[in-house]
Amino acid sequence: MGTFVTLAEVLEAKEAPLGEDEVWAILLGAVEALMDYFCSPGPGSLCSTVTPGSVLLSTAGNIAFKSCGRSEDVSSFTPPEMVQADNPTPSPSKEKMVVFSLGMTLYWTVDYRIPQNQPVQLSDRLNSLLLSMCEDMVNWRPDLQSVLEACERHHRNALLPHPEKVIRQLTEDVLQEPVGPYLSLFLSFLSHVWNLPKTIWLNGKHLHFLFWSRLHVLVSLLLLRWTKCLATLHLSRTAVKWLGINSGVRNFR
Structure with missing residues (x-):
């Protein structure tokens, strides 16, 4: 039954x-x-x-x-x-x-x-x-x-x-038990490292692994963070230079 x-x-x-x-x-x-x-x-x-x-x-x-x-x-x-x-x-x-x-x-x-x-x-x-x-x-x-x-x-x-x-x-x-996000990410990694099919059968449902889209998002986030770091560094150097000039003016006075 x-x-x-x-x-x-x-x-x-x-x-x-x-x-x-x-x-x-x-x-x-x-x-x-x-x-x-x-x-x-x-x-x-x-x-x-x-x-x-x-x-x-x-x-x-x-x-x-x-x-x-x-x-x-x-x-x-x-x-x-x-x-x-x-x-x-x-x-x-x-x-x-x-x-x-x-x-x-x-x-x-x-x-x-x-x-x-x-x-x-x-x-x-x-x-x-x-x-x-x-x-x-x-x-x-x-x-x-x-x-x-x-x-x-x-x-x-x-x-x-x-x-x-x-x-x-x-x-x-x-x-059926739902597939966790970590298992899905791990299977996605295996799919592209070993050139497995992008769609596998698991628990009666198809899981579509969008590895390259995730990689694109990851790279975009890294570039955005790197850009913010460069901008912060540039502002820091400008501030130090400006403080140094003002300090020299005050000492001169």
Whole structure:
């Protein structure tokens, strides 16, 4: 199954909202995982409320969900039929409740750290699908099969990358360790001393070594410092000469 990270951790590492293609990939992967859950014979322990902290992304490119028993705040993602005092539906559909909370969770990912006066950038197709998933009326929400068909149709028409590839990349971005500046500088030095390629593969990302630009900046700084030293020395000699002349004038007087 690989190593898992939560959807909340993905957003924290990204420090920005998800792109639309990333949302489509997570939505498709999540719906497939939920359909497997509802089709499985076992009772399972899936909560009726899906949250950014309960959606798990794996390095294998799969989506899973945490079991119940967590302590995070789920009020923003809870379907209204679970909080209404006079619930007209005695046995609400757990599938429709999961659809609602999944839609709210994905809306949270596209609205992450966006100012209130700035609109969310979504296509009409994705926006309409998420809005339908977040309908207050249970009967107006699509079921998982309808959401799955909409996702698969969009992936075919838009020629999007496979969801597993997108999910795997999002997970690896959280797990990988950043390259320090000293390591980057050292590798840049080796690249030019031994005529290594200017681009190497490290931790799944390309590092471009701009050795000559750094050397140009270094030489420029050295020349600037040398010029300042010469100017300071010239001023010092002028001051000494001027002080000597004034001293001679005072002695003459």
